[in-house]
Amino acid sequence: METSLSKQNIAPKVTLMRNRLVVxxxxxxxxxxxxxxxxxxxxxxxxxxxxxxxxxIERGPAKPYLFQYGIANAFIEGLYEGHxxxxxxxxxxxxxxxxxxxxxxxxxxxxxxxxxSNAKGQTIEAPGQIKTPFAFVTTFKADTTLLLANVQNIDxxxxxxxxxxxxxxxIYALRIxxxxxxxxxxxxxAMVQKxxxxxxxxxxxxxxxxxxxxxxxxIGFYMPGYLSGINxxxxxxxxxxxxxxxxxxxxxxxxxxxTIEITEVKSFLLETSETADFQKFxxxxxxxxxxxxxxxxxx
Amino acid sequence: METSLSKQNIAPKVTLMRNRLVVxxxxxxxxxxxxxxxxxxxxxxxxxxxxxxxxxIERGPAKPYLFQYGIANAFIEGLYEGHxxxxxxxxxxxxxxxxxxxxxxxxxxxxxxxxxSNAKGQTIEAPGQIKTPFAFVTTFKADTTLLLANVQNIDxxxxxxxxxxxxxxxIYALRIxxxxxxxxxxxxxAMVQKxxxxxxxxxxxxxxxxxxxxxxxxIGFYMPGYLSGINxxxxxxxxxxxxxxxxxxxxxxxxxxxTIEITEVKSFLLETSETADFQKFxxxxxxxxxxxxxxxxxx
Numbered sequence: 162m163e164t165s166l167s168k169q170n171i172a173p174k175v176t177l178m179r180n181r182l183v184v185x186x187x188x189x190x191x192x193x194x195x196x197x198x199x200x201x202x203x204x205x206x207x208x209x210x211x212x213x214x215x216x217x218i219e220r221g222p223a224k225p226y227l228f229q230y231g232i233a234n235a236f237i238e239g240l241y242e243g244h245x246x247x248x249x250x251x252x253x254x255x256x257x258x259x260x261x262x263x264x265x266x267x268x269x270x271x272x273x274x275x276x277x278s279n280a281k282g283q284t285i286e287a288p289g290q291i292k293t294p295f296a297f298v299t300t301f302k303a304d305t306t307l308l309l310a311n312v313q314n315i316d317x318x319x320x321x322x323x324x325x326x327x328x329x330x331x332i333y334a335l336r337i338x339x340x341x342x343x344x345x346x347x348x349x350x351a352m353v354q355k356x357x358x359x360x361x362x363x364x365x366x367x368x369x370x371x372x373x374x375x376x377x378x379x380i381g382f383y384m385p386g387y388l389s390g391i392n393x394x395x396x397x398x399x400x401x402x403x404x405x406x407x408x409x410x411x412x413x414x415x416x417x418x419x420t421i422e423i424t425e426v427k428s429f430l431l432e433t434s435e436t437a438d439f440q441k442f443x444x445x446x447x448x449x450x451x452x453x454x455x456x457x458x459x460x
Numbered sequence: 461m462e463t464s465l466s467k468q469n470i471a472p473k474v475t476l477m478r479n480r481l482v483v484x485x486x487x488x489x490x491x492x493x494x495x496x497x498x499x500x501x502x503x504x505x506x507x508x509x510x511x512x513x514x515x516x517i518e519r520g521p522a523k524p525y526l527f528q529y530g531i532a533n534a535f536i537e538g539l540y541e542g543h544x545x546x547x548x549x550x551x552x553x554x555x556x557x558x559x560x561x562x563x564x565x566x567x568x569x570x571x572x573x574x575x576x577s578n579a580k581g582q583t584i585e586a587p588g589q590i591k592t593p594f595a596f597v598t599t600f601k602a603d604t605t606l607l608l609a610n611v612q613n614i615d616x617x618x619x620x621x622x623x624x625x626x627x628x629x630x631i632y633a634l635r636i637x638x639x640x641x642x643x644x645x646x647x648x649x650a651m652v653q654k655x656x657x658x659x660x661x662x663x664x665x666x667x668x669x670x671x672x673x674x675x676x677x678x679i680g681f682y683m684p685g686y687l688s689g690i691n692x693x694x695x696x697x698x699x700x701x702x703x704x705x706x707x708x709x710x711x712x713x714x715x716x717x718x719t720i721e722i723t724e725v726k727s728f729l730l731e732t733s734e735t736a737d738f739q740k741f742x743x744x745x746x747x748x749x750x751x752x753x754x755x756x757x758x759x
Contacts, residue, residue, distance in 0.1 A: 219527070219599060220551035221520045222729050228518070232686045237754060252519040300518060328739045330732065347757045361750035364758055386743030387531045391686055393755060394746050412757035430521050431728040433629065440627045444685030447693050451660035455536060456692060458646045458711035459663055 223427035225302065227332055227382070228253030230432050231295035234390045235442045236260065239357035243292030244434040247275045250296055251289075253430070256334055258381055258399045259296020261287060264360070265351030267410045269380050269399040270298055271336070276401055278408035280350035280368040284401070294434075297382065297392065299334045303422035309339075312416045319396045322383070322421065330385040332426040337379040337398070339419035344372040346400050346409025370409055377402040379411055390446070391431065522726035524601065526631050526681070527552030529731050530594035533689045534741045535559065538656035542591030543733040546574045549595055550588075552729070555633055557680055557698045558595020560586065563659070564650035566709045568679050568698040569597055570635070575700055577707035579649035579667040583700070593733075596681065596691065598633045602721035608638075611715045618695045621682070621720065629684040631725035636678040636697070638718035643671040645699050645708025669708055676701040678710055689745070690730065 230245045243262035247270075250259070255273035266279035268287060277287040307325060312318045318337075326333055347367045349360075381398030388394060398411040433439055448456065529544045542561035546569075549558070554572035565578035567586060576586040606624060611617045617636075625632055646666045648659075680697030687693060697710040732738055747755065 219523075219525070219553060220548075223731055224518070226518070226729075233751065234686065234748075237751060249519075254518060328734065330739055330741060330743070331734075359750065360754050364753060367757055369757070386745055387533065387690060389689070389743070389745040389747065391690075393751060397755065410757070427731070429730040430525075431730070432522055432726070435627065435630075440629055442629060444629070444688070446685055446688040448688065449533075451658065452532065452536060452692060454663060455659050456696065458666055458668070458709070 222430050225254070225300045225334075225424060225426055226428040226430050227297055227299045227334070227426045228430045228432070229297040229392060230259075230293060230434075232390070232433060232444075233295065233392050234444060235439060236295035237360040238442070239359055240438055240442065241294050241352050241357050242436070242438065243294045244436060245293055245296070245432075246289060247287050247291050247293065248289035250293060250298055251275065254298030254300045256301035256336070256380065256424075257296060257298030258397070259293045259298075261351075262292045262294065263351040263353075264294075264349040266348045267346075267399050267408065268293060268296055269401050269408055270296075271378070271380050271401060276405060276408060278346070278348050278399070278401075280348045280366075282348075282368070282370055282407070284406050284408045299424065299426050301334055301336060301422075301424050303336070304425055305423040307421040307423070309419040309421065310417065312414070312419060315411065315414050318414065318416070318419075322396060325421075326383055326423075328425075330387065331383075332385060332388075332429060333383040334424040334426060335379070335381055335383065335396070335398075336422045337381075337416075337419055338377070338422075340417045341375055341377060341400070341414055342373060342417060343413065343415035344375055344377065344400055344411070345413035346370045346372060346407075347412055348409045369412070370407065372400065372402060372407050372409075375402045375407065377407075379414075381411075388429070390444075521729050524553070524599045524633075524723060524725055525727040525729050526596055526598045526633070526725045527729045527731070528596040528691060529558075529592060529733075531689070531732060531743075532594065532691050533743060534738060535594035536659040537741070538658055539737055539741065540593050540651050540656050541735070541737065542593045543735060544592055544595070544731075545588060546586050546590050546592065547588035549592060549597055550574065553597030553599045555600035555635070555679065555723075556595060556597030557696070558592045558597075560650075561591045561593065562650040562652075563593075563648045565647045566645075566698050566707065567592060567595055568700050568707055569595075570677070570679050570700060575704060575707060577645070577647050577698070577700075579647045579665075581647075581667070581669055581706070583705050583707045598723065598725050600633055600635060600721075600723050602635070603724055604722040606720040606722070608718040608720065609716065611713070611718060614710065614713050617713065617715070617718075621695060624720075625682055625722075627724075629686065630682075631684060631687075631728060632682040633723040633725060634678070634680055634682065634695070634697075635721045636680075636715075636718055637676070637721075639716045640674055640676060640699070640713055641672060641716060642712065642714035643674055643676070643699055643710070644712035645669045645671060645706075646711050647708045668711070669706065671699065671701060671706050671708075674701045674706065676706075678713075680710075687728070689743075 259268040275287040278284040379398040401408040558567040574586040577583040678697040700707040
C-alpha cells in the first residue's frame with residue numbers, strides 16, 4: 162500500500178503536471194494564434210502606411226495598360242542610346258516592340274521573351290540587361306479573334322484591320338499568326354558614332370530580309386492619332402518566325418490563313434529618360450493658336 | 461476504502477477525460493491554426509491568380525505619376541461632356557486642375573478636395589459625382605521650394621519658373637502660394653446646346669474676376685513639348701483663395717512673397733472616354749513624312 166499509495170500520490174501530480182503542460186501548450190497556442198492574427202493585422206497596417214508614404218494609394222492604370230518608354234519624335238532624331246533594361250521593360254508587359262540600344266536591330270517581345278533581330282539576319286533572345294531607347298509593351302490577352310484567309314499585301318492587311326477595329330481612337334495590341342508566303346523585314350545595324358544622324362537619313366543602312374514561306378506571327382499595335390509624335394500612329398508590326406530564328410520590322414507581306422488576335426488597351430503609361438540628351442531635346446510644336454488664345458483668355 | 465477506491469477509480473477517469481478534452485481542444489486549436497494558415501496561403505494564391513487574370517502583376521507607374529483624363533485637342537474642339545467622376549479622378553491624386561462637366565467653370569483640386577469656380581464668381585466644393593471631360597492630377601509632395609519676393613506679371617513669373625525648372629522635357633506640378641495684389645481669373649459658363657462650338661470661338665462667353673489683394677495659391681503644371689495636343693504645353697494655373705471662396709483660370713497677376721513648391725512627376729498615365737463622340741473625333745496630324753519613310757523602309 163505504501164508503494165501503491167505513493168504511486169497514487171504521484172500519479173495525480175503527474176496528471177496535474179500533464180494537465181498544466183497541456184494547458185500551457187494550449188495557452189501558448191492561443192498566444193501564437195493571437196500573435197499570428199495580430200501580425201497579419203500589423204502587416205496590413207504597415208503595408209498601408211508604406212503605400213501612403215510612397216504615394217501608393219493611387220488607383221494606377223486601367224488594365225491592360227500600354228507602357229511606353231521614350232518618345233518617337235526624339236528617338237527618330239537620334240536619341241538611340243538605351244536607358245531602360247529589357248528586364249525593367251518586361252515588368253510592364255509580356256508583348257511588345259521596340260529598338261535595342263543604338264538601334265542594333267529590332268526588338269520583339271512575345272510571351273514574355275524579348276528577341277533581337279539584327280542587321281546580320283540573326284534573331285536571338287535579347288539579354289535582360291540590354292537597354293532600349295524606345296519600346297512599348299502590354300500584357301497580351303486576346304479579347305477578339307479574327308480570321309483572314311488571304312491577304313495580298315501590307316496595305317490590304319492594314320486597311321482591313323483598321324476597318325475592323327471598333328474605335329479609331331483606341332489603342333490595340335495585335336498578334337497576327339499564319340503562313341507568310343512573302344515576308345519582307347528590315348533591321349538597322351547598330352549606330353557607332355555620335356552625334357547620331359536622324360533615322361530618316363540612315364535608311365541606306367537598313368538591311369532587308371526575305372523570309373518567304375515562313376510560319377510566324379506579326380507582333381504590333383494600332384495607335385490613335387492623338388499619340389502622333391509620341392508613338393507611331395496607325396499600325397506597326399515586327400515579325401517573328403514560329404521557330405523564333407528570324408524576324409524584323411515588317412515592310413511587305415503576302416499571307417494566308419491569318420489569325421488576328423486583338424487586345425484592347427485601356428490606358429497609356431509613359432516614361433522617359435532623364436538623360437542630358439533627352440532633357441535638351443527640342444520638341445517641335447507647342448500649343449495651337451486656338452489653345453494659346455484659350456489659355457490667355459483672349460488674343 | 462471502497463469509497464476511497466471508487467473515488468480513486470473515478471478521479472483518474474475524470475482526469476483522463478479532462479486530459480482528452482484538453483488534448484481535443486489542443487487538436488482543434490492546432491486544426492484551427494492550420495486552417496487559418498492554409499486559408500492565408502490559399503488567399504494569397506487566389507489573389508495571385510486573380511492578379512494574373514487581371515494583368516495585375518505589372519510594375520505600374522513610377523511615382524508620383526500624373527494621371528490625365530481626356531485629350532486637350534478633342535476637349536477644346538467641343539468634347540465638353542464629362543465621363544469621369546471627380547471621385548474617380550481623385551483616386552489618382554490629391555492635386556490638379558481640369559474642367560467640370562460642360563465646362564461649367566474651372567476645376568481645382570488641392571489637398572484632396574475639388575473646387576469648382578463658376579462663371580457667377582462662386583467657388584464651391586465640387587460634388588464627387590460631378591463628371592469631368594478633361595482633367596489631370598498627381599499626388600503632390602514638394603521636392604523643391606523656391607521663394608520669389610516680387611512678380612510684376614504672369615509673363616515674368618512664367619519666364620522665371622521656366623528658367624528654374626531643371627528639365628524642360630520634364631513634367632512638374634507647382635503650387636505657388638503668396639499675396640496676389642492683382643489676380644485676374646476667368647471661368648466659362650456651362651455650355652447648353654449641342655453640337656458644342658470650339659472653345660476658341662466661345663471666348664466671348666468667358667467671365668473675368670478681379671481677385672485683387674487676396675492670399676491664395678496657384679495650382680498647376682508645367683508640361684513638356686511632347687505633350688502638345690494631348691495637354692497644354694508650358695505652364696498653366698488655376699487660382700484658389702486661401703479661404704477657398706474664389707478662384708478660376710489664371711490670366712493675369714501681380715504678386716508678392718511667393719512660395720513656389722514643385723513636385724517632379726515621374727510618369728504620365730492617360731485615359732480617355734470610350735464614348736461615341738470621342739471615338740469618332742478626328743485628330744489632325746499623323747506621322748511626319750520622315751516617320752512614314754522609316755516605317756515603310758524607304759520612300
